[in-house]
Amino acid sequence: MFLPGESIELRRSSELFLEKLREWGWIDKAPAIRRLKVDDKRIRWITKAERLYQELPPHLEAMARLSLATGMREANVTGLEWSQIDMQRKVAWIHPDQAKAKKAIGVPLNVEAITVIRQQMGKHSTHVFSFKGIPVKKAGGATWKKALKRAGIDNFRWHDLRHTWASWHVQNGTPLNILQELGGWNTYEMILRYAHLAPEHLAGYAANISDNAGHIFGHTKMEDTKKAVSSTR
Incomplete structure (x- = not known):
């Protein structure tokens, strides 16, 4: 059995090898390699x-x-x-x-x-x-x-x-x-x-379109967006 990192490396190496075979004309199409599921519970x-x-x-x-x-x-x-x-x-x-x-x-x-x-x-x-x-x-x-x-x-x-x-x-x-x-x-x-x-580091990026969405429905002003973002920092 391969560890998660080892399975990723093996898959990438296999993909590169198959792509080279396609470039050399040995195969018509590089087959897709199924991704192995990583057990995040560990x-x-x-x-x-x-x-x-x-x-x-x-x-x-x-x-x-x-x-x-x-x-x-x-x-x-x-x-x-x-x-x-x-x-x-x-x-x-x-x-x-x-x-x-x-x-x-x-x-x-x-x-x-x-x-x-x-x-x-x-x-x-x-x-x-x-x-x-x-x-x-x-x-x-x-x-x-x-x-x-x-x-x-x-x-x-x-x-x-x-x-x-x-x-x-x-x-x-x-x-x-x-x-x-x-x-x-x-x-x-x-x-x-x-x-x-650490999803909180995405808060500033999520706020990038807050004004656009709020403007459509008339619920959010830019000042409210800035206050919300600053409160997460």
Whole structure:
């Protein structure tokens, strides 16, 4: 079974290949490829009030905090090395062979991320995150699941921390094209699943025709439209 992002990439590659076959005269018409339905029910996020941090052991708490601060995937957090971090520039980078899209990713480090990373200094010579002197290989295992149970959070994977990070960004006004760069998604289509989380940013555009519609029925004046738009900001 393919993940949503993988199915999108496979479909696009197949469409390009079939189009080339048509151009070369090998086929008369490129057949349409059915779009696979993405299960948006799996796009979950946690609220800031939930007690996840309090239930996690210190090393997993730190890793979860970094994931929520940067959107980094589990493998990129567990495999993060000191050589990948520039504290002066406040940036980390994911090498192409570590990235899902096989492209290097620059990860800007906000205040929360910098705080977490500084707290790990001196614990291991090469890896940022370790437990009892050994680099952590997996974060979302049995200990993670037990912590979720104690916190009363159901059906939540480590990868859902990335969904939470993306959701918070959209809810706080980060444009989707910027979010795509921050998260290292290969296609814009892959982040459209988050667009519905902040419909209020469309209010200004919706007001563009309010005067036209109101004028027809004699209900709305331009001043009322401006007041309505300003109240949403």
